[in-house]
Amino acid sequence: MPVSANSHLDFGYLWWLNYGHLIVVAAAGAILLLGYKRKWSKWPMLLVGALVLWSSAAFLVTRFVIKVNGRTSLPTQSFLRSGAGRVLDIGAGTGRSSIMVLESRPQATLVALDLFGESFEQHFGRSDSPQQRLLANLKAAGVEQRATIQTADMRKLPFEPATFDAVVSAYAMDHLNRQGSIQSLAEAARVVKPGGDFLLMVIGNDPWAQFAFGPLLKHGGTRGPAWWTGRVQEAGFQVLEEGTRPLTLYLLARRL
Numbered sequence: 001m002p003v004s005a006n007s008h009l010d011f012g013y014l015w016w017l018n019y020g021h022l023i024v025v026a027a028a029g030a031i032l033l034l035g036y037k038r039k040w041s042k043w044p045m046l047l048v049g050a051l052v053l054w055s056s057a058a059f060l061v062t063r064f065v066i067k068v069n070g071r072t073s074l075p076t077q078s079f080l081r082s083g084a085g086r087v088l089d090i091g092a093g094t095g096r097s098s099i100m101v102l103e104s105r106p107q108a109t110l111v112a113l114d115l116f117g118e119s120f121e122q123h124f125g126r127s128d129s130p131q132q133r134l135l136a137n138l139k140a141a142g143v144e145q146r147a148t149i150q151t152a153d154m155r156k157l158p159f160e161p162a163t164f165d166a167v168v169s170a171y172a173m174d175h176l177n178r179q180g181s182i183q184s185l186a187e188a189a190r191v192v193k194p195g196g197d198f199l200l201m202v203i204g205n206d207p208w209a210q211f212a213f214g215p216l217l218k219h220g221g222t223r224g225p226a227w228w229t230g231r232v233q234e235a236g237f238q239v240l241e242e243g244t245r246p247l248t249l250y251l252l253a254r255r256l
């Protein structure tokens with residue numbers, strides 16, 4: 001599939017992550033209207049009214065605060081401070097995290113690695129060539145000259161030890177079970193050079209996430225900061241920084 005240099009970024013996260021709350025707004029709004037016409041009593045009307053208010057607010061939070069499908073920036077400027085070097089993006093998906101690094105670090109090159117399997121389909125839908133979707137976004141961002149795409153499993157990376165100056169992984173290692181996350185952290189530690197940076201971003205169960213998704217947010221990221229910090233340290237990193245942003249927990253670590 002030829003990709004135009006002028007095509008737009010489309011990370012392609014499934015529609016319901018951005019617009020799912022609108023279904024609740026529409027359904028609850030219709031019930032509210034019906035109740036108004038049929039002169040329901042105060043309490044059911046208040047209850048349905050509250051549901052309309054919450055789902056409208058949750059839609060705005062998802063769309064404009066969390067911005068699942070939007071461009072994102074590095075959560076910490078301390079990552080790859082030198083600005084140059086070879087970076088590995090583990091679980092690159094359709095390129096959001098790769099573009100985040102390549103745009104912030106214009107001297108860096110990057111390997112965008114993903115299994116492009118079942119998990120990719122769950123997030124981005126079926127497509128004949130998921131790699132082409134990633135490439136299209138790298139081209140749309142104008143960073144494709146500094147990136148290569150690699151298909152592989154993050155639990156068994158196809159690289160020699162100490163190959164990369166830095167490693168990033170965003171919302172990917174938390175899609176594996178505990179054992180898988182531990183394996184992928186060990187692989188990240190193996191392929192990064194001693195002294196190299198590791199930026200881990202996982203889904204965080206913060207107040208924004210709780211407000212928008214409540215108990216529906218079942219995710220490895222929600223194992224909590226202590227679990228992730230402990231496993232990152234056990235893999236052979238020193239944790240330098242820990243922080244949050246809406247729906248996100250991030251750790252910046254350095255290979256010992």
Ligand SMILES: C[S@@+](CC[C@H](N)C(=O)[O-])C[C@H]1O[C@@H](n2cnc3c(N)ncnc32)[C@H](O)[C@@H]1O
Pocket residue numbers: 090091092093094095096097098113114115116117118119120121123152153154155169170171172173175
């Ligand atoms: C939620 S997406 C994150 C994509 C991207 N990093 C971002 O920030 O938008 C998770 C990605 O992890 C990938 N993934 C899941 N399990 C994997 C594995 N065992 N090895 C490599 N990639 C995997 C999926 O294919 C998917 O593209």
